[in-house]
Amino acid sequence: MKIAIVCYPTFGGSGVVATELGIALASRGHEVHFITYKQPVRLELLSNRIHFHEVHVPEYPLFHYQPYELALSSKLVDTVKAFGIELLHVHYAIPHAYAGYMAKKILEEDGIHIPMITTLHGTDITLVGNHPFYKPAVTFSINKSDIVTSVSENLKQKTLDFFEITKEIEVVPNFIDESKYSTSFTDCQRSLMAEDHEKIITHISNFRKVKHIPDVIQTFFGIQKEIPAKLIMVGEGPEKEGAELLVEQLGITDKVVFLGNSNEIDRILCFSDLFLLPSKSESFGLAALEAMINRTPVISSNTGGIPEVNVHGVSGYLSDERDVADMVKNALSILKDEETLNTFKENAHKVARKFDIKNVLPLYEALYERAYKEN
Numbered sequence: 001m002k003i004a005i006v007c008y009p010t011f012g013g014s015g016v017v018a019t020e021l022g023i024a025l026a027s028r029g030h031e032v033h034f035i036t037y038k039q040p041v042r043l044e045l046l047s048n049r050i051h052f053h054e055v056h057v058p059e060y061p062l063f064h065y066q067p068y069e070l071a072l073s074s075k076l077v078d079t080v081k082a083f084g085i086e087l088l089h090v091h092y093a094i095p096h097a098y099a100g101y102m103a104k105k106i107l108e109e110d111g112i113h114i115p116m117i118t119t120l121h122g123t124d125i126t127l128v129g130n131h132p133f134y135k136p137a138v139t140f141s142i143n144k145s146d147i148v149t150s151v152s153e154n155l156k157q158k159t160l161d162f163f164e165i166t167k168e169i170e171v172v173p174n175f176i177d178e179s180k181y182s183t184s185f186t187d188c189q190r191s192l193m194a195e196d197h198e199k200i201i202t203h204i205s206n207f208r209k210v211k212h213i214p215d216v217i218q219t220f221f222g223i224q225k226e227i228p229a230k231l232i233m234v235g236e237g238p239e240k241e242g243a244e245l246l247v248e249q250l251g252i253t254d255k256v257v258f259l260g261n262s263n264e265i266d267r268i269l270c271f272s273d274l275f276l277l278p279s280k281s282e283s284f285g286l287a288a289l290e291a292m293i294n295r296t297p298v299i300s301s302n303t304g305g306i307p308e309v310n311v312h313g314v315s316g317y318l319s320d321e322r323d324v325a326d327m328v329k330n331a332l333s334i335l336k337d338e339e340t341l342n343t344f345k346e347n348a349h350k351v352a353r354k355f356d357i358k359n360v361l362p363l364y365e366a367l368y369e370r371a372y373k374e375n
């Protein structure tokens, strides 16, 4: 099939999932066209089956806000016509589902009927989408999608609770390509980060409020009081400065490394002993899954869709949101001896394998077929 994928091109999970999905679809023989304002960060190799079309928004002084949705709709219309695209798959409802629906309607004027699948990722529902300023438009564009998917059962339920949804929502979980991690790195350079006797704790995110960054630092603070450890903080975002300040106040600057954004998180996760994800909410927690496939157990909150990924007492532990003391206790119980740590590492890997792309890709392909036939 010829599929257009619309996503955010940044380090956020929705963009990562969309990009990895597109790459996998191309390897199955589909022709995939990414349409967004910048080349997605995980999209390295373009080919005759993977194309990238940049959406330009011309600056005009009259506009206080540049109309991205308009430019995106027009780009979609042009790309569908130029390449004979057969299906739109938009990731993240705002404004992608809205722009996609407009493109669909414009194309209908020319007798072109194209199905649209919308995948809900989380903050488009839980944080942004249900704001009264956006809610009617988001509800409308979800209901007008031909097929709607959400990345977890929990997100499906929240969508049904927050919006008046008339469409069936199919749960298609996020995934991981196990084959990419099956050979362990020969250059997994643990020694660059820590001494042999130190445990390595990692956190990866976009450093937004929802990630409870201070809890990451406080949990690490509790851990390092008991055992020698280093904390690696990967990512960029508004909470980073505060985190650096807190690390300084706690007097642990020599034990915490802020690495910024990385395109090679598996090179960091390959030597990590524990991953921290104490978020206020996560629709899924892709970062936790990426940690787990790299044999890194997860200490997380029990909110949103995280319990569908991190299995309590098996791949790590779940605590109530903000219960730092419980997270410290759980972390120490995993790190207390090598045998326990290794058991959790192997379990984390085993649980993550259930989300292998081999199991999830056919679900999307079946939905594409259905949308195409029904359209």
Ligand code: GMT
Pocket: 011, 012, 013, 014, 015, 017, 092, 121, 122, 123, 124, 126, 151, 174, 206, 208, 210, 281, 282, 283, 284, 285, 286, 287
């Ligand atoms: O976590 C973020 O803030 C980024 C956000 C995004 O839209 O890229 O991530 C959301 O989608 C990911 C992929 O489906 C999920 O794994 C994340 O849990 C979800 N984030 C939240 O729900 C906060």
